[in-house]
Amino acid sequence: MERKILSFLIIGFICLDIFSQDLIHSQENSLMPVGAYYYPEHWSEKQWERDIKRIAELGFGFTHFAEFAWSRLEPKEGQFDFTWLDRCVALADKYSLKVIMCTPSPTPPAWLTEKHPEILIVTEDGFQVKHGMRLNVNGMNPIYQYYVKRIIEKMAEHYGSSSVICGWQLDNEPHYEGLYDYSPFVKGQFQRWLKNKYTTIENLNKAWGAAFWSYEFNDFEQIDLPNPKEHNNNPHAKIDFKRYSADAIAAALRFQSEVLRNKISSKQWITTNFAYYKFLPSVDLFRSRQDLDFASHTMYLLSTSLDYPKGNLANRLGSGMELSFSSELARSIKGYTGIMELQPGQIDWGAWNSQPLPGAVRMWIWHSFGLGDKFVCTYRFRQPLFGAEQFHKGIMEPDGVTLSPGGEEFVTAIKEIKKLSLEAERKSEIPIELQSRSTAFLWKQDNLMSLETVKLTQQWDTWEHYYTYYQKLKTMGVPITFIQESDNFDVIKYPFMIAPAYEMVDNELILKWKKYVEDGGHLILTTRSGMKDNNSHLWEALLQQPIWELIGAKVDCFDQLSPDEEANVFFDGGDYTWNVWGDQLSPFPGTKIWGVYSDQYYKGKPCIIKKSLGKGAVYYIGVISKNKDLEKRILRKIYQENNAIILDLPDYFFVEYRDGYWVAVNYTSEAVNAPIKDRDIIVLGTKLVPPGGVVVWK
Numbered sequence: 001m002e003r004k005i006l007s008f009l010i011i012g013f014i015c016l017d018i019f020s021q022d023l024i025h026s027q028e029n030s031l032m033p034v035g036a037y038y039y040p041e042h043w044s045e046k047q048w049e050r051d052i053k054r055i056a057e058l059g060f061g062f063t064h065f066a067e068f069a070w071s072r073l074e075p076k077e078g079q080f081d082f083t084w085l086d087r088c089v090a091l092a093d094k095y096s097l098k099v100i101m102c103t104p105s106p107t108p109p110a111w112l113t114e115k116h117p118e119i120l121i122v123t124e125d126g127f128q129v130k131h132g133m134r135l136n137v138n139g140m141n142p143i144y145q146y147y148v149k150r151i152i153e154k155m156a157e158h159y160g161s162s163s164v165i166c167g168w169q170l171d172n173e174p175h176y177e178g179l180y181d182y183s184p185f186v187k188g189q190f191q192r193w194l195k196n197k198y199t200t201i202e203n204l205n206k207a208w209g210a211a212f213w214s215y216e217f218n219d220f221e222q223i224d225l226p227n228p229k230e231h232n233n234n235p236h237a238k239i240d241f242k243r244y245s246a247d248a249i250a251a252a253l254r255f256q257s258e259v260l261r262n263k264i265s266s267k268q269w270i271t272t273n274f275a276y277y278k279f280l281p282s283v284d285l286f287r288s289r290q291d292l293d294f295a296s297h298t299m300y301l302l303s304t305s306l307d308y309p310k311g312n313l314a315n316r317l318g319s320g321m322e323l324s325f326s327s328e329l330a331r332s333i334k335g336y337t338g339i340m341e342l343q344p345g346q347i348d349w350g351a352w353n354s355q356p357l358p359g360a361v362r363m364w365i366w367h368s369f370g371l372g373d374k375f376v377c378t379y380r381f382r383q384p385l386f387g388a389e390q391f392h393k394g395i396m397e398p399d400g401v402t403l404s405p406g407g408e409e410f411v412t413a414i415k416e417i418k419k420l421s422l423e424a425e426r427k428s429e430i431p432i433e434l435q436s437r438s439t440a441f442l443w444k445q446d447n448l449m450s451l452e453t454v455k456l457t458q459q460w461d462t463w464e465h466y467y468t469y470y471q472k473l474k475t476m477g478v479p480i481t482f483i484q485e486s487d488n489f490d491v492i493k494y495p496f497m498i499a500p501a502y503e504m505v506d507n508e509l510i511l512k513w514k515k516y517v518e519d520g521g522h523l524i525l526t527t528r529s530g531m532k533d534n535n536s537h538l539w540e541a542l543l544q545q546p547i548w549e550l551i552g553a554k555v556d557c558f559d560q561l562s563p564d565e566e567a568n569v570f571f572d573g574g575d576y577t578w579n580v581w582g583d584q585l586s587p588f589p590g591t592k593i594w595g596v597y598s599d600q601y602y603k604g605k606p607c608i609i610k611k612s613l614g615k616g617a618v619y620y621i622g623v624i625s626k627n628k629d630l631e632k633r634i635l636r637k638i639y640q641e642n643n644a645i646i647l648d649l650p651d652y653f654f655v656e657y658r659d660g661y662w663v664a665v666n667y668t669s670e671a672v673n674a675p676i677k678d679r680d681i682i683v684l685g686t687k688l689v690p691p692g693g694v695v696v697w698k
Contacts, residue, residue: 033061037381038055070109073104103171145255170272175282189248194223204223209236257292276306296330305351317360323367328479344407439478456560475647477655489512502526555584569582571633653665653668653689
C-alpha cells in the first residue's frame with residue numbers, strides 16, 4: 001500500500017516542479033516564486049522603469065498586468081493601443097521578470113457600456129450596475145462576448161508567443177457584482193437553461209414541487225427569476241437559479257479560455273483567481289476544472305467578515321483557517337495552486353481595518369509555502385493615490401520609493417525562501433505519518449446551495465459546519481483534498497473521507513460510499529446527510545432512510561433548541577453542550593454507540609455511532625456542539641483507533657509539509673511549542689513559536 005501512495009505522490013511532485021520552472025525561469029531554483037501586481041496605467045510613464053526595476057531588485061520574480069486596463073488597451077471602439085503595455089513587458093524582460101497577462105473583461109470601457117447598456121447586470125433591487133464598477137457585466141451576454149473575444153484575440157495575437165508571458169489570468173475574482181444578475185437577459189437565459197435541463201414543463205413542475213401553492217407553469221416562458229425581494233418562496237426554483245448562475249459563470253470563463261487556447265503558445269498556462277467561496281455561493285471551482293490549467297485564489301486575511309481565531313491578537317493575525325481552506329480547495333482542482341492576491345499590509349474595505357501584527361505578513365507567505373502553493377503574488381506593488389482603494393497598502397509607501405512594513409516582510413520572506421530553496425533536498429517521499437492521516441473532503445456545491453436555501457433554523461450556518469470539521473482536522477495536522485462524487489474514492493490515497501451535512505444523495509453515491517468503506521476506508525458523515533434526493537426533495541420514505549443501512553441506524557427525528565438554551569451530550573467520559581441541531585438515532589444490532597444525550601426527554605438516546613463494514617467503518621455524528629470541542633474529540637478518536645499518526649495542535653496553529661520541510665505558523669495569541677522531535681533540525685525560527693511566528697524544520 002505504501003509503495004502505491006509514494007508512486008502517486010512522486011508523480012504529483014514532478015508535475016509541480018515542472019510548473020514552477022515554467023512560471024519563473026529567472027528563479028528556477030526557487031521553491032515558491034513571489035510576484036507583485038503592477039498597474040502602469042496608474043503611474044507616470046517616467047516611473048515605469050524605476051518601479052519595474054525595483055520589483056526585480058527586491059527579489060520578486062514576476063509581475064501582473066492589464067486586468068482592469070481595457071480603456072487603455074482599446075480607448076475607442078476598434079482602436080487598439082498596446083504600445084504602452086509593450087514597453088512594460090519589455091521592461092519586465094529587461095529585469096528578468098516574468099509576466100502574468102490578464103484579460104481585461106471585468107471592467108469594460110465607457111464607450112462599450114454606453115453603446116450597449118443591455119450587457120450590464122441588474123441587482124435584486126432592480127438597479128442596473130453602471131459604468132465604473134468592476135464585474136458589472138454578464139460574461140455570457142453574446143453582445144459582450146463579441147467585444148471580449150475581439151480584445152482577447154488581439155492580446156493573444158500580440159503576446160501569445162512571448163517568452164516573457166508565463167500565463168494568463170481570466171477576468172478577476174469571477175462573480176457578479178451583487179452576487180446574482182436579475183437582468184432581462186438572464187431571465188431568458190434561465191428559461192432556456194431550465195428547458196434544456198427538464199425538457200418538458202411537466203418535468204419542471206414535478207422537480208419544483210410546483211403543485212404546492214399552485215406554483216405550476218404552462219410553459220417555460222412564464223417563469224420569472226426567483227428574486228428574494230419579490231418574495232418567491234419556492235426553494236427548488238431558488239436552488240436551480242443558483243445552479244444556473246454557477247453554470248453561467250463557469251461558461252463565461254470557458255468562453256475566454258477557448259479563445260485563448262486557439263491563439264497562445266502551449267507553454268503559457270491559463271488560470272483565474274477565485275475569491276472567497278463563503279461569500280460567492282454561485283462560484284464553483286469544480287465547474288471550471290476542465291477549462292483551466294489550475295485554479296489560483298485570492299486571500300485577504302484581515303477581512304473582518306472571515307472566520308477568526310479567538311484571542312486579543314486575532315484581528316491582527318487574520319484567518320489562517322480561511323487561507324488553508326482556500327488553498328487546499330483550489331489545489332484540489334488540478335493538483336496545484338498559487339495565491340494570486342495576498343495583501344501586503346492594511347486593507348481599506350473591512351468593517352474596520354487593523355494593522356497586521358509585525359511578522360504576520362511574513363507568516364502568511366510561509367503558511368502558503370507550507371501548504372504547497374507554487375507561487376504567491378501580492379496585491380499590490382504600489383499603494384494607489386486615487387480610486388476606490390486609496391488606503392490599501394502596497395509593497396511601497398505612497399511616495400513610490402519607500403518600503404512599507406509589509407513590503408519589508410515580503411522581502412524578508414523572499415530571501416528566506418530563496419535560501420531554503422538552495423538547500424532543499426527536493427524530497428518526493430512523503431512521511432508515512434502524513435500518509436496515514438490523508439483525508440478526502442467530499443465537496444458538492446449543490447449541497448451548499450440547498451442547505452443555505454432551506455436552513456430549518458436561523459442558527460444553521462453551512463460554512464460554519466464545514467469550517468468546524470476542517471479546522472479540527474487541521475489541529476491533527478491532516479492534509480486535505482477536496483473531491484467530487486465523480487472522482488475515485490481511493491482508499492489508498494484517502495484512508496479517511498469526510499462529508500459534512502451531505503444532504504443530497506442518490507443510490508449510486510451510497511453504493512460508492514459502501515464500497516469505499518468495505519475496501520478499508522473510514523467515512524465520516526454528519527447531521528442532515530442523506531436527507532434529500534438531488535432535486536432537494538425529501539425522500540418518500542422515513543427520515544434519511546436511504547442511508548440507514550450504511551450508517552447502521554434509523555434516524556428517528558432531529559431537535560433544535562432556542563438560541564438561549566443549552567443541552568448536553570455524553571461522549572467518551574465527558575459532557576458537551578449542544579444547541580443548533582441534534583439527531584435521535586436507533587442503532588441496528590452490531591452498531592456501536594459512541595455518544596448519547598444527557599438530558600431532555602430523550603435522555604440516553606444515541607446521537608454518535610460507528611458501524612464497521614468490511615475492512616472499514618462509517619461514523620455518523622448527529623449533533624453539533626456549541627464550542628466544537630466535541631467534534632475535535634470525536635475526530636481524534638476515529639483517527640487514533642485506525643492507526644493514523646496525528647498531531648495535537650491548538651486551533652489556528654498550523655503544521656504543513658513540503659519538499660522535505662515541516663512548516664509551522666501561529667495564528668493564536670499565545671506562544672506555542674511546535675511538534676519538533678529531538679532528532680529534527682530547525683532551519684528557521686525556534687521551537688517556541690510566538691504569535692505571528694514561523695518555524696521550519698527537517
